[in-house]
Amino acid sequence: MPIVCEPRDRAEHLIRSVDGHVVAADSLAVAAQLLERDPRETLVVIGPDAPMPEVLGFASALRVSRPAAGVVLARDYVDVTLLTKALQAGIREVVPADDLEAIGAACRRSRDLSRRMLAAAGTDDRAPSAGREGEIVTVFAAKGGSGKTTLATNLGVVLSQGGRLRVCVVDLDLAFGDVAITVQLDPVRTIVDALPMAGHVDTTGAASLLTRYRQGIEMLLAPVTPGDAEKIPPKLVGELLAVLRGMFSYVVVDTPAQFSEHVLTAMDASAHHVLLSTPDVPAVKNLRVTLDMLDMLSYPKEIRSVVLNRSDSKVGLTAEQLERAVRSPIVAHVPSSRAVPISINQGTPITLGNPGHPVSQAITRFAEEYLLGGPATHADRQPRGRRGRRSA
Numbered sequence: 001m002p003i004v005c006e007p008r009d010r011a012e013h014l015i016r017s018v019d020g021h022v023v024a025a026d027s028l029a030v031a032a033q034l035l036e037r038d039p040r041e042t043l044v045v046i047g048p049d050a051p052m053p054e055v056l057g058f059a060s061a062l063r064v065s066r067p068a069a070g071v072v073l074a075r076d077y078v079d080v081t082l083l084t085k086a087l088q089a090g091i092r093e094v095v096p097a098d099d100l101e102a103i104g105a106a107c108r109r110s111r112d113l114s115r116r117m118l119a120a121a122g123t124d125d126r127a128p129s130a131g132r133e134g135e136i137v138t139v140f141a142a143k144g145g146s147g148k149t150t151l152a153t154n155l156g157v158v159l160s161q162g163g164r165l166r167v168c169v170v171d172l173d174l175a176f177g178d179v180a181i182t183v184q185l186d187p188v189r190t191i192v193d194a195l196p197m198a199g200h201v202d203t204t205g206a207a208s209l210l211t212r213y214r215q216g217i218e219m220l221l222a223p224v225t226p227g228d229a230e231k232i233p234p235k236l237v238g239e240l241l242a243v244l245r246g247m248f249s250y251v252v253v254d255t256p257a258q259f260s261e262h263v264l265t266a267m268d269a270s271a272h273h274v275l276l277s278t279p280d281v282p283a284v285k286n287l288r289v290t291l292d293m294l295d296m297l298s299y300p301k302e303i304r305s306v307v308l309n310r311s312d313s314k315v316g317l318t319a320e321q322l323e324r325a326v327r328s329p330i331v332a333h334v335p336s337s338r339a340v341p342i343s344i345n346q347g348t349p350i351t352l353g354n355p356g357h358p359v360s361q362a363i364t365r366f367a368e369e370y371l372l373g374g375p376a377t378h379a380d381r382q383p384r385g386r387r388g389r390r391s392a
Helices: 007-019 028-037 054-066 082-090 100-123 148-160 191-197 203-209 234-247 260-271 281-296 317-327 339-348 358-371 376-382
Strands: 002-004 024-025 044-047 070-075 091-094 135-140 165-173 210-216 218-219 249-256 272-277 305-307 330-334
Touching: 002 007, 002 028, 002 148, 002 218, 007 339, 028 044, 044 100, 044 376, 054 070, 054 082, 054 135, 054 191, 082 191, 082 203, 091 100, 091 165, 091 203, 100 203, 135 260, 148 165, 148 218, 148 249, 148 272, 148 317, 148 358, 165 234, 165 317, 191 203, 191 234, 191 339, 203 234, 234 249, 281 305, 281 317, 317 330
Parallel strands: 002 024, 002 044, 044 070, 070 091, 135 249, 135 272, 165 218, 165 249, 272 305, 305 330
Antiparallel strands: 210 218
């Protein structure tokens, strides 16, 4: 049962805000004892009378010993300083003590997060197996409009294998990310909410940033407020990817159409680079520049795959001409179809809404042949960053 930590004469209003039966604790020491007796409990609500230094110590210790357990803190007065200290200690939510509805909603969010954390910690067989982290797949195109976000979201669907594996899609196009609108998600939580965690991101914190799309697929969405993209340091991106790799079988990163420290950080951490182009001269030129750049930065050729989108467009360039131009084999050809923009407008990836479509089949074949694989294949594709800059 959830634990409410508050002196009995003030605990009644907190107890009413928590769904179901609860157990009361007069002090944090008693709350710790109750948690020790019930290893399955995942929620502690701490009232405003608990001394803040003790609260921070309790939450910090709980984050280490019981990472799936969450703390909701109710305070008479909430300010930025309090919020910052609370987040750093691992407290999930800080809410006004007199807002019973907000306390109840925070408790429900915390319980939902705990369920996801337990899955990520290994009680769910869709998570990476013990001793092996998941793989990061970065999708990149140096020309906008190539279909990068569409490919990334559809790869996320295919790699999840109907929910059998856990996949996270990360929108790293921080200024103009389209993942949320492509699958019609409300970006209540985005990567910018990770800023207070910088330097100490853990699985609890990372899970709190994610938006569930469907079974097996979570998404880390791009900021929606102008200027927020500039606040996110590349180091924080590296921290998040390192943690997500331990929570998911695959992490698919959608990137902006330009090299940046954020993009290079993702590429450093990646087991596979998916390089996308379309059959037009500007896109092919940019692909050639991309390949030269990756060679110059000493990324291994064996972890990259060139994918041609809208490959059947009648534009006067054949696949053979394109391969000669970029001096690299094209491993997958995704045909053009009006069904793709229709699926985007409907908010349903085509591999999910119409898995038998030729576009879906092309993406699925690519994922099965080049991304999905057994343990030996995974071992051969561990991240190998730039020379002198190993990934985390």
